[in-house]
Amino acid sequence: MRVAFLGLGIMGQSMATNLVNAGHVVTVWNRTPGKLVEGAAVAPTPAAAAQDAEVVWLCVSDTDAVDDVIFGKDGVEQSLVPGTIIADSSTISPAATVKFADRVRAKGVAWVDAPVTGSKIGAREGTLVFIVGGDEASVERLKPLFAAMGKKIFRMGETGKGQATKLAMNLQIAMIFEGFAEALTLATKLGVDAQQLLALIEATMVRSGVVEYKAPFILQRDFTPNFPLRLMHKDIRLTLEAAKEARVKLPGLETLEEIYEMATEDGNQDLDYAATLTLLEKWAGVQVKGKAA
Numbered sequence: 508m509r510v511a512f513l514g515l516g517i518m519g520q521s522m523a524t525n526l527v528n529a530g531h532v533v534t535v536w537n538r539t540p541g542k543l544v545e546g547a548a549v550a551p552t553p554a555a556a557a558q559d560a561e562v563v564w565l566c567v568s569d570t571d572a573v574d575d576v577i578f579g580k581d582g583v584e585q586s587l588v589p590g591t592i593i594a595d596s597s598t599i600s601p602a603a604t605v606k607f608a609d610r611v612r613a614k615g616v617a618w619v620d621a622p623v624t625g626s627k628i629g630a631r632e633g634t635l636v637f638i639v640g641g642d643e644a645s646v647e648r649l650k651p652l653f654a655a656m657g658k659k660i661f662r663m664g665e666t667g668k669g670q671a672t673k674l675a676m677n678l679q680i681a682m683i684f685e686g687f688a689e690a691l692t693l694a695t696k697l698g699v700d701a702q703q704l705l706a707l708i709e710a711t712m713v714r715s716g717v718v719e720y721k722a723p724f725i726l727q728r729d730f731t732p733n734f735p736l737r738l739m740h741k742d743i744r745l746t747l748e749a750a751k752e753a754r755v756k757l758p759g760l761e762t763l764e765e766i767y768e769m770a771t772e773d774g775n776q777d778l779d780y781a782a783t784l785t786l787l788e789k790w791a792g793v794q795v796k797g798k799a800a
């Protein structure tokens with residue numbers, strides 16, 4: 508298929524590469540010039556990238572970025588023709604997604620929200636899980652592209668439901684990681700070996716994909732971003748906003764938002780969100796260590 512891919516960050520770079528490797532004809536655009544994908548053409552603007560594309564795929568930071576890329580100056584909107592599909596793998600507001608979709612529907616364009624889970628490694632290895640909202644026919648048309656970038660898709664309902672579900676997923680990822688980080692900090696302070704605690708976690712119902720993914724990085728004290736703290740913070744805020752609109756109280760997440768606020772004040776926003784551990788360590792006066800650290 509002819510695909511415009513917009514946003515070559517941690518996730519987008521690998522996703523676009525996997526589309527090229529699967530034989531799709533890809534044109535990329537990134538706000539900051541210089542990011543390239545081997546085998547893909549480069550366009551100077553989102554509008555130019557979207558020219559002649561059957562599908563416009565986005566993976567940018569947040570709701571404002573999606574708004575800019577689609578509806579801003581030199582935005583995709585100028586190039587839209589009936590039958591085009593916009594697929595958005597950014598994690599953004601479900602309510603804004605519905606508004607954006609309404610606006611492009613007037614031009615005969617379908618909007619499929621397709622946020623992902625699987626992080627940097629999942630993007631690189633083409634094993635992302637897509638959490639999708641959109642009409643069935645459009646989702647069906649996108650299947651070869653989903654298959655090139657991921658291992659599974661879950662269609663959660665109409666447009667907006669992918670983003671709503673993604674927020675519910677990241678709520679759990681953030682809180683599971685916080686539980687893990689607090690447990691590691693307490694155990695270390697009480698003189699328990701982190702590696703032994705991990706072996707125990709893996710052998711019991713406490714094990715989780717979040718712990719499995721993050722533990723090797725933590726034990727090596729590697730906080731380079733797989734999922735930057737600033738983006739998890741953005742997702743926590745989006746979730747609290749959506750909860751407020753729906754009159755749902757999330758007291759655990761409200762507390763966690765304060766921790767992210769403090770981690771940001773400490774200058775950790777561009778590190779991985781696992782760096783929230785360093786705040787707990789600072790308060791406790793300990794450092795979690797693996798054998799290699």
Ligand code: NAP
Binds near residue numbers: 575
């Ligand atoms: P990233 O590495 O920070 O990349 C962000 C991308 O968005 C860059 O290409 C950036 O362009 C672009 N961008 C930001 N603001 C823009 C604007 N106003 N107009 C146009 N482009 C703009 O982030 P990422 O980790 O790839 O994440 C991308 C999206 O996927 C986010 O919504 C994130 O929440 C979601 N996500 C990430 C992960 C993960 O583990 N990393 C997992 C699941 C979902 P520049 O190069 O010019 O800055």
